[in-house]
Amino acid sequence: MTERDATVLSLARASQESGLSTAAAPKRVTAADVARSLGLSRATVGFVLNDTPGQTIPEATRERVLAEAKRLGYRANSAARALASGRSRIILLVLPEWPLDYSMRSHLDEASLALDEAGYSLVTMTPHPGGQARPLWETLRPDVVIGMTPFDRERLAEIRASGVPHVIPPVPSGADGSVGDLGFARGPRLQVEHLLHTGRRRLAFAASPDPRVADLVHQRRELALRTLVEATGSGFADEAALTETNAAATVESWRDMAIEGVVAYNDDIGALVLGAALRGGIEVPGRLAVIGHDDTPVARLIVPALSSVRIDTAGLGRYLAALALSATGEAPAPTAGPETDATLVARETT
Structure with missing residues (x-):
């Protein structure tokens, strides 16, 4: 028996011995319980607990109800409240x-x-x-x-x-x-404009192969391509979906094609390009410039630090x-x- 199996078995035995598997759930405290404890009508207690507007409940009574509800452990029945109000929140x-x-x-x-x-x-x-x-x-x-x-x-x-x-x-x-x-803003346009500003004109686009983001990859590629064509009259010299398996060969081929800059779909792909370039002896940014997108922590933590585009996702x-x-x-x-x-x-x- 492995240590993991022994741990699972011991937890199961402890649960059985303590009666956790068969113990009944404690009875829910209701508004009727609070009313009974205080000797008040259920209507009065309900008005207080539901904060019903238009009711003239004395403040002292309201405070007594709230204090007793807290003492008894009363919690509002959210399902019933949603049904009554028509809102689930x-x-x-x-x-x-x-x-x-x-x-x-x-x-x-x-x-x-x-x-x-x-x-x-x-x-x-x-x-x-x-x-x-x-x-x-x-x-x-x-x-x-x-x-x-x-x-x-x-x-x-x-x-x-x-x-x-x-x-x-x-x-x-x-x-x-x-x-x-x-949607997300004009990040791909900034990526291309920045590389062009640094003197890089022969660019490649590095995509993600993840089918779940195919639409987003396409959206970013199209905006980057449009920006490049508007500025230079020509498109990407090459483009590829990068994986850990093909990154080294792809980046090496980009060196042979005299690619000067890479627009990466996001920072993870940018880091993949960067790692393959450095392992292949390609100087970054001297021989090849790389820019990612999203400004995730990986962009700041890798060496050399990855240029990127920051989007106010919290906003x-x-x-x-x-x-x-x-x-x-x-x-x-x-x-x-x-x-x-x-x-x-x-x-x-x-």
């Missing part, structure tokens, strides 16, 4: 099948914090092709459903049919008047929260778009 954010990378975590954290301060919970889900799980907009009945990318007509109709009162974006992808995605998180709260009627609509302005961060690789 849940915001559902539907994510595409992107990796949960540093940038994504950053703006999800910020959105969650902003919504929590307003009394809402942020829940995320990623629908998978052919998935069998019941969608969360049906099981949770959220107050708002937000898509990180626009919903197609079928998905939008499905969400609305489930009874969700507010959907953002409110129009399907490609429809007239679509707000488009909640995007706050914007998502503001959109959701304005849909619920608890905040005005944001007066400005998402704070996703891109900023060039020049470091040692350019």
